[in-house]
Amino acid sequence: MNAVNPSGWRPAAPARAADAPESPTATGDRGLMLEEKLIFELGGWDQTGVDIEDVEGEVLGSLSGHLRAEKPALPGLSEPETVRHYTRLSRQNYAIDLGPFPLGSCTMKHNPRLNEKIARLPGFADIHPLQPTGTVQGALECINELAFWLMDLTGMHGVAMSPKAGAHGELCGILCIRAALEARGDSREVVLVPESAHGTNPATAAFANYRVEAIPATKDGRVDLAALKDRLGPDVAAVMITNPNTCGLFEPDMKAISDAVHEAGGFVYCDGANFNAIVGKVRPGDLGIDAMHINLHKTFSTPHGGGGPGSGPVVLSEALSPFGPLPYTARTNDGVVHLVEEEQADAFSEEHFGGVMRSFGRMAAFHGQMGMFTRALTYMLSHGADGLARVAEDSVLNANYILRSLEDLLDAPYAHSGPCMHEALFSDAGLAEGFSTLDIAKGLIDEGFHPMTVYFPLVVHGAMLVEPTETESKDGLDRLIVALRSVAERAKAGDEALHSAPHFTPRRRVDETQAARKPVLVWNGDPAPSGQPVPSEIGGR
Amino acid sequence: MRYLPLTAENRAEMLGVIGADTVDDLFTDVPEAARLKGPIEGLPLHASELAVERHMTRLAAKNLSAGAAPFFLGAGAYRHHVPASVDHLIQRGEFLTAYTPYQPEIAQGTLQVLFEFQTQVARLFGTDIANASLYDGSTACWEAIAMAGRITRRKKAVLSGALHPHYVATIKTMAKFTGDEIADAQPTVAPEPDEAGLIGRIDDATAAVVVQYPDILGRIGNLQTIAEAAHAKGALLIAVVTEPVALGLIEAPGKLGADIVVGEGQSLGVGLNFGGPYLGLFGCREKFVRQMPGRLCGETVDAQGKRSFVLTLSTREQHIRREKATSNICTNSGLCALAFSIHMTLLGGTGLARLAKTNHLRARQLADRLSGIPGIALVNSTYFNEFCVKLPTDAREVVRALADRGILGGVSLGRLYPDYEAIHGGLLVTATETTTTEDIEALAGALEDILAGEAA
Numbered sequence: 001m002n003a004v005n006p007s008g009w010r011p012a013a014p015a016r017a018a019d020a021p022e023s024p025t026a027t028g029d030r031g032l033m034l035e036e037k038l039i040f041e042l043g044g045w046d047q048t049g050v051d052i053e054d055v056e057g058e059v060l061g062s063l064s065g066h067l068r069a070e071k072p073a074l075p076g077l078s079e080p081e082t083v084r085h086y087t088r089l090s091r092q093n094y095a096i097d098l099g100p101f102p103l104g105s106c107t108m109k110h111n112p113r114l115n116e117k118i119a120r121l122p123g124f125a126d127i128h129p130l131q132p133t134g135t136v137q138g139a140l141e142c143i144n145e146l147a148f149w150l151m152d153l154t155g156m157h158g159v160a161m162s163p164k165a166g167a168h169g170e171l172c173g174i175l176c177i178r179a180a181l182e183a184r185g186d187s188r189e190v191v192l193v194p195e196s197a198h199g200t201n202p203a204t205a206a207f208a209n210y211r212v213e214a215i216p217a218t219k220d221g222r223v224d225l226a227a228l229k230d231r232l233g234p235d236v237a238a239v240m241i242t243n244p245n246t247c248g249l250f251e252p253d254m255k256a257i258s259d260a261v262h263e264a265g266g267f268v269y270c271d272g273a274n275f276n277a278i279v280g281k282v283r284p285g286d287l288g289i290d291a292m293h294i295n296l297h298k299t300f301s302t303p304h305g306g307g308g309p310g311s312g313p314v315v316l317s318e319a320l321s322p323f324g325p326l327p328y329t330a331r332t333n334d335g336v337v338h339l340v341e342e343e344q345a346d347a348f349s350e351e352h353f354g355g356v357m358r359s360f361g362r363m364a365a366f367h368g369q370m371g372m373f374t375r376a377l378t379y380m381l382s383h384g385a386d387g388l389a390r391v392a393e394d395s396v397l398n399a400n401y402i403l404r405s406l407e408d409l410l411d412a413p414y415a416h417s418g419p420c421m422h423e424a425l426f427s428d429a430g431l432a433e434g435f436s437t438l439d440i441a442k443g444l445i446d447e448g449f450h451p452m453t454v455y456f457p458l459v460v461h462g463a464m465l466v467e468p469t470e471t472e473s474k475d476g477l478d479r480l481i482v483a484l485r486s487v488a489e490r491a492k493a494g495d496e497a498l499h500s501a502p503h504f505t506p507r508r509r510v511d512e513t514q515a516a517r518k519p520v521l522v523w524n525g526d527p528a529p530s531g532q533p534v535p536s537e538i539g540g541r
Numbered sequence: 542m543r544y545l546p547l548t549a550e551n552r553a554e555m556l557g558v559i560g561a562d563t564v565d566d567l568f569t570d571v572p573e574a575a576r577l578k579g580p581i582e583g584l585p586l587h588a589s590e591l592a593v594e595r596h597m598t599r600l601a602a603k604n605l606s607a608g609a610a611p612f613f614l615g616a617g618a619y620r621h622h623v624p625a626s627v628d629h630l631i632q633r634g635e636f637l638t639a640y641t642p643y644q645p646e647i648a649q650g651t652l653q654v655l656f657e658f659q660t661q662v663a664r665l666f667g668t669d670i671a672n673a674s675l676y677d678g679s680t681a682c683w684e685a686i687a688m689a690g691r692i693t694r695r696k697k698a699v700l701s702g703a704l705h706p707h708y709v710a711t712i713k714t715m716a717k718f719t720g721d722e723i724a725d726a727q728p729t730v731a732p733e734p735d736e737a738g739l740i741g742r743i744d745d746a747t748a749a750v751v752v753q754y755p756d757i758l759g760r761i762g763n764l765q766t767i768a769e770a771a772h773a774k775g776a777l778l779i780a781v782v783t784e785p786v787a788l789g790l791i792e793a794p795g796k797l798g799a800d801i802v803v804g805e806g807q808s809l810g811v812g813l814n815f816g817g818p819y820l821g822l823f824g825c826r827e828k829f830v831r832q833m834p835g836r837l838c839g840e841t842v843d844a845q846g847k848r849s850f851v852l853t854l855s856t857r858e859q860h861i862r863r864e865k866a867t868s869n870i871c872t873n874s875g876l877c878a879l880a881f882s883i884h885m886t887l888l889g890g891t892g893l894a895r896l897a898k899t900n901h902l903r904a905r906q907l908a909d910r911l912s913g914i915p916g917i918a919l920v921n922s923t924y925f926n927e928f929c930v931k932l933p934t935d936a937r938e939v940v941r942a943l944a945d946r947g948i949l950g951g952v953s954l955g956r957l958y959p960d961y962e963a964i965h966g967g968l969l970v971t972a973t974e975t976t977t978t979e980d981i982e983a984l985a986g987a988l989e990d991i992l993a994g995e996a997a
Contacts, residue, residue, distance in 0.1 A: 039657050039886050048892035050624055052974060055902040059790070062905060062923055066761045068792040073664050076889015083626055086654075086883055090635035093650035097634030108640045110544055114590055116632065123601025128614040129816030130952045131605070132944040138603025139815050145600075152584055164676040164817060165872045167859070178718055203859035203869035207687075208718045212864040250570035281568055286575045305631065305876025306651035307641035307836065309676070309818035325714070342710065343959035361714035365617055365679035365707040365805075366816025378597055384587035385580035387542045393564045394547050400567055401555045419559075419567040445647055450640075456860070473546035474555060500844065502646050508844040510645040515841035515853040519830060521670045522660040523840075 033506060036088045040523045043075025049082050092506045093306075094450045100472050100480060102402075104423035104453040104465025105198065105246050107276055107298035112382065115301065115375035124374045129366035133339050139370065140337035144329045146377045150294060150315055153388065154275075155285030158321030160314045161328070162368040166273055169293025169312025170204040170240075172325060172363055176291055176316060177238045177267045178208060179323040179360040188237035188266065194223050196247055196457045198271055201240045210237060217459050221247035221414040221425075225256060232264035242271035243287075244278065244421035246457040247414055248399065248465065258288025267291065267320065275299045276469070277396055277422035280389030290317040296369070300376035311372035322356045325363045339367065394470035395422040398477060402466050405481045409488050413460055422469070428462030432494035437462040440487050442509065445502040447483035542587050607813060607949065611980035613907075615927040615971030616757065616952040617678065617705050617783045618816065619808045621896075622975055627810045627883045631876055641836075641872070645851040646843075651875065652850035655838035658882040665785060665885075666802040667793025668824030672835040674878040675821030675870060678805025679711040682751065682781050684823065684834040684868055685801045686712060689749035689777045690721060691832050691867070697746045699776075702726035703734045703756035705783060706957045712751075722746075730929060730954070730964045732922035734762040740770040747776040749801075754780050754794055755787055757957070758920065758969065759927035768798025777801060784808055785822065786973075787925040789890075789897025801825040809888075810880030820877040831857055834868035896974060900926040903972040903981075910985045911970070916992045920967070927971040929954070933992065936968040942991045943984070950984055 028035040101108035147159045163169035191205035194215045202212045243251045258268045270292040276299040296311040327341040349357035403424035407415045411429035428437045441451035453465040642648030655673045662671035675681040686698045716723045729735045750771040768778045780794035782804035794802045806820030839853035859866040904926040912919040920929040936953035943950035954967030
């Protein structure tokens, strides 16, 4: 009889390090909550999960002298191992599919699966940006159709589709303003930005070589119109305003602000990140705004998987429209949609726009986030003009419901200013000594919710900005309110357990200071278990 | 309005709690004159899932998709086979519908993926570190130039003539506004890139030298020589990789002396998508970390000493430093980075090397077949999966004639360089693992026909 296991080898239980964190199990796993190693600790240097068709032939002179000395030191996993690795990791994430993301000014709402299905149609997903335009008429029609929705919803004259995210859209808007000013020989140097603005606004203006000056806020959380008017002058290129603003309030003086800026020869940029609160209710064009980016991924939903991608088209007033970026789409009377690139921009402008189109140039290699365009258009068509107005109404209703359900317990600095828009702002005033916004946020995690935006806007000490969005049900809001009330009461009573929250997550409170003090940005451990990286078999030197 | 859960009863009850009579009372801050009284005219009303799907499917059907034709386009966007499990995994709701991982305790999934992604990119590029992705290759390229300016305190970038013209256009747009000086050149349609010419343009004011690798014509230049020349003048070398699959076969730019390596990650996991969303890759030397744009994920421990991951070094970023930030970028291409990373994990170094070899051999097969056609000459002496051929006529016309025959036959240099007539006979063609022998025959046969008709 043959010995079944002649070497006698058996897997051994992992040795527990003396300083290993307390865990009741040998693996560190707890039931369905699995500790997942890094791919560099799981994979083998020779392992692969892809079967690649071999082609006859040798690598010859066409590469000689350029071959890499060793194949890339990247571990591979088989297909089943790969599926498990990423599925296990996914279970350590909070996501909108699990519950609300009440992050103010970040707007994360239900992501309809129809959008995903449409974006994956080969006619949209599997087309190349440089295909002959005759072979992509449907895609160009889609962009054109979306462009007209955006112009109609905002009451604006033109739209630039190519910006790749909200901050890229801001840059586009500011570049349009700069180009328009330069076209009239005006070299203004200053951009005014209210204190409450998103940090991207001043960063954008600085990146476009403008000097940034702050405009203070009034006691009720709005732009100080008098201070703004005082500062306006021949050196001010633009004012960047967020409306609805980051205190969750509409700027009722918007038209007066626009008129004053225009009178002084400048332009008005509006940060449109919060457009979902007013879509279908008011058109920014009617308020005198010259340029506004629209986060398609926020107002019109796109998944945003863990931080992006986004998409930031910019709607433009008549004065700024000629200066938008290349390429752009234009439909001619014969029904053809053209993609106007450097190649024919001048001739096209001459023939169809009387030569007025004077693009400031290209902002990115190709023409924008097609994958987001299809999702946004699908979402718009599903809602329609009536449904989009209801989006704004329900998002505002939900936010005010949160505000009024909590203002007796949590300090709400602008609750007296009237209704809020899509987000409700609270502060940490009135909590027990030593307790702060962070404790509320981490306590909320133990209750099963993603926390609200914390410590923003900067104009409010210990700010908490709660944005429920319109896709939350009343039951869902009530659960969130119960959780927030409970945590707030504990923070007011000085419950020490909050200081070490969260307690029930895959990881306890994470040490952010150590990460920043001694940055470890790549894995530098020992090679993978199956051995050292080997020189490439494809040598040929 | 199937995405809106509130019922009429809910709304009434909530208005009661708020103390308002109607929803419109919540919009009182909007001036009465500006408030819309009903749905915006000219736009359709809400539609059923079926109706919307029908409309969008009709639009999609008007396009000739790459998979439905013999397909040879590249020039910065490449068609590769994406394993089914990649798209399946990125559609898990916990990845797909997560936001930026601001709360690390409940975002370890996304954060660990970003840490793994950063390591994969750094190893692929041969750089010390990498960030958690930017919008796309072209914008990453500008960010690299801006970063080199901050590091060297100089304002001039010298661009290789063989850098993708759309990248050049993007850079020039930004430089117009920042006042940076951009020294560019037209490409030489020659077997080798003009390295001597490039080196000759580097001077003591140069912050960065920007070289695409392989370049816009598919040629593989000698980065090491350029790196030495750049460093001798105190300038940094930025290498631009638009086809990362090439690095399965050719040497990593970081190993050849590149200080910053940027790239377009679309080739792995992401797909063509008509130009976006794409994935900006960004790696550099560790000493530049505080000048780096974009988000970074770092390793740390939690309160119990367990390994954990968190977004870090955010004091470089716009939400802390505002107008002094390294960049205005707020988002990354998180989901595309996930797709890239899964595809790379499935491949491993072994699979990537094999995939690269298959790509190159397909391109060789294509080059051999095309250069045998009367009137067509292969330009490149080196190439990976993309190269340039010279046609006896304007390649734009030929591309259109090929499209009429249902063949997506490459990118004409005339489309990329409209103002440089001398090279309008140039056609860029690409072959990848998705290219079949039948595809190559279809292209070659059609080119023979078209060129013969041209000659007749």
